[in-house]
Amino acid sequence: MTHHVLDMPINEAQVRSLRINDTVTLRRTLFGIRDATQIHLFDRGRRTAMDLKGHAVIHTAPNVRKVQCSADHPAGYAPICIGTTTSDRMERFTRPLMEREGVRLIIGKGGLRDGSSQAFSELGGAYLAIVGGTAALETTWIERIEEVDLDDLNPESLWRFSIRDFGPLLVAMDSHGGSLYRTVQADTAARRAEVLASLGVKA
Numbered sequence: 001m002t003h004h005v006l007d008m009p010i011n012e013a014q015v016r017s018l019r020i021n022d023t024v025t026l027r028r029t030l031f032g033i034r035d036a037t038q039i040h041l042f043d044r045g046r047r048t049a050m051d052l053k054g055h056a057v058i059h060t061a062p063n064v065r066k067v068q069c070s071a072d073h074p075a076g077y078a079p080i081c082i083g084t085t086t087s088d089r090m091e092r093f094t095r096p097l098m099e100r101e102g103v104r105l106i107i108g109k110g111g112l113r114d115g116s117s118q119a120f121s122e123l124g125g126a127y128l129a130i131v132g133g134t135a136a137l138e139t140t141w142i143e144r145i146e147e148v149d150l151d152d153l154n155p156e157s158l159w160r161f162s163i164r165d166f167g168p169l170l171v172a173m174d175s176h177g178g179s180l181y182r183t184v185q186a187d188t189a190a191r192r193a194e195v196l197a198s199l200g201v202k203a
Helices: 012-016 035-043 088-101 114-123 135-140 180-198
Strands: 003-007 023-033 056-059 063-066 077-081 105-108 126-129 142-149 158-173
Touching: 023 105, 035 088, 077 135, 077 142, 088 105, 088 114, 114 126, 114 158, 135 142, 158 180
Parallel strands: 003 023, 023 056, 056 105, 105 126
Antiparallel strands: 023 158, 063 077, 126 158, 142 158
16 A cells, blocks of 8 residues: 655556555645536536646535635635535546546545446546545645636536645545455455355345
8 A cells, every 4th residue: 555645737647556545645736526517517518717637526515605805715715614425426427527627536435336447447547535524624625715617506616726735535446447346345245145155045
């Protein structure tokens, strides 16, 4: 297991150096994105002027407060609570995020499926898992909200955060076909079969 400190954005070689069970700390920039954001970007033909190439996105709809624009709040928003949501329902957006927008890393809870795993392998990406219920801690890693787009979708806007040592995060899916979720599912199925067999129950 290796710990990686990544100054965003990163290139394909950097993301392919990540392996499952490694840990990652991100620096500089992180983008917040969620269901409605991606529906509008990929199903409804909207575009963003933000450059996501080589960057990480986090599945979030942050709780923010509208404030006057200033050096500390350049987007006119102050972060209150920025937590992570479950990723599975956004499975179908992994490939377009990578192909069209150039995203390299996705941060979320609960993992993604085989389609995302294949996209990570083909295009060079990874999934970084964060523990559920840690929104208060995550918020301390956000220095400020730098920019916002698609703000008619608030709080499911597209957010650009300035971050400070965001992590450690766990590499749960890598670009080499590795997936902790697939491993856990296989181990669980094997143990279930063993228990049923010990009880004389046919699976």
